[in-house]
Amino acid sequence: MSNVDNGISLKEKNNLDLSGLLKSAFENNYYTTSKYYDFSKSIIPSYNLKLKYINEFKQFNIIGNKNISINNYSQSELDLMDSKNINYLSVIPIDNYSKESDLDKSSYIEYPIWFYKPYDKAFSLCDKSFRNLSRRAEKNNFIVKKVNTLNSMALDQIYSLYVNQMKRLNGFILPKLYFEEYSKLDDSIFFLIYDALDSTKLISYSMCVEYLGNLYHSIGGSDGEYFSKLINYKLYNELLKYACENKLNIHMGLGTHNSGYNLFKKKIGAICFKCIQKPDLGKFSKFEKIYNSKIVGNVFFLYSKLNSGKIAYTLMPFT
Numbered sequence: 001m002s003n004v005d006n007g008i009s010l011k012e013k014n015n016l017d018l019s020g021l022l023k024s025a026f027e028n029n030y031y032t033t034s035k036y037y038d039f040s041k042s043i044i045p046s047y048n049l050k051l052k053y054i055n056e057f058k059q060f061n062i063i064g065n066k067n068i069s070i071n072n073y074s075q076s077e078l079d080l081m082d083s084k085n086i087n088y089l090s091v092i093p094i095d096n097y098s099k100e101s102d103l104d105k106s107s108y109i110e111y112p113i114w115f116y117k118p119y120d121k122a123f124s125l126c127d128k129s130f131r132n133l134s135r136r137a138e139k140n141n142f143i144v145k146k147v148n149t150l151n152s153m154a155l156d157q158i159y160s161l162y163v164n165q166m167k168r169l170n171g172f173i174l175p176k177l178y179f180e181e182y183s184k185l186d187d188s189i190f191f192l193i194y195d196a197l198d199s200t201k202l203i204s205y206s207m208c209v210e211y212l213g214n215l216y217h218s219i220g221g222s223d224g225e226y227f228s229k230l231i232n233y234k235l236y237n238e239l240l241k242y243a244c245e246n247k248l249n250i251h252m253g254l255g256t257h258n259s260g261y262n263l264f265k266k267k268i269g270a271i272c273f274k275c276i277q278k279p280d281l282g283k284f285s286k287f288e289k290i291y292n293s294k295i296v297g298n299v300f301f302l303y304s305k306l307n308s309g310k311i312a313y314t315l316m317p318f319t
Contacts, residue, residue: 179207208239
């Protein structure tokens with residue numbers, strides 16, 4: 001039996017205090033700030049909603065009937081939101097792939113977090129396949145840039161990669177306004193990877209916010225033509241290096257249980273935390289085969305174009 005399980009040694013994993021880890025990750029929570037609230041409101045100008053703020057507990061960001069702030073909420077806070085019919089997403093200190101989670105069923109939506117450690121140790125604890133393929137990716141001709149704002153060319157290239165990616169995944173598509181407003185955030189950082197043979201060709205990107213000891217990964221993706229060159233391994237290794245250099249945890253964004261993206265994040269050593277969500281989206285998992293059909297994908301794409309504000313609100317909370 002291997003002494004490494006999904007990037008964390010078995011001995012270390014057995015000793016993990018998940019409650020303490022989760023509490024530390026949300027101690028300085030970007031999602032509860034006014035910056036995040038104002039950003040989220042800016043994405044839905046065409047979708048008129050009554051804005052509400054609940055004062056019984058601090059740091060509740062409410063738009064319409066939805067708490068848009070992801071957090072590790074207490075039971076009393078959950079009870080309050082239930083009593084006011086507020087939708088929410090709460091992260092709880094249970095590994096969504098653990099036996100403990102299996103007893104009560106894994107949640108459909110999960111929240112991966114990678115916790116800071118020095119790079120040498122972090123890389124050694126990554127899955128063996130990730131280590132090997134990352135080393136191979138380093139031999140390819142890539143140019144990596146880290147910027148805090150996007151010029152118009154980079155913005156157009158990122159959005160083009162994003163739209164093509166979502167078409168492949170049959171997903172709803174956020175409006176370009178999301179990317180424009182994200183670039184205006186004071187704490188945003190963009191990881192951009194270019195083909196060295198054509199230094200103007202963006203082939204991979206990751207959009208993040210760095211805030212008080214945490215790196216919040218939002219949207220990222222790569223040109224499908226470069227998958228064979230292991231571009232995604234290069235991208236995530238760069239995120240890992242940056243987090244290690246700056247002593248940051250990485251909040252790796254919401255994902256679905258057993259999805260390829262989240263299993264990939266587990267290879268790096270992320271813990272996928274179980275989530276409590278109102279409404280519970282788990283009931284939609286049975287329709288995944290239908291969602292993956294090309295016809296449904298085309299419907300999602302068209303609906304996104306015609307109802308960009310409503311789609312943005314429906315997809316909240318953003319990560």
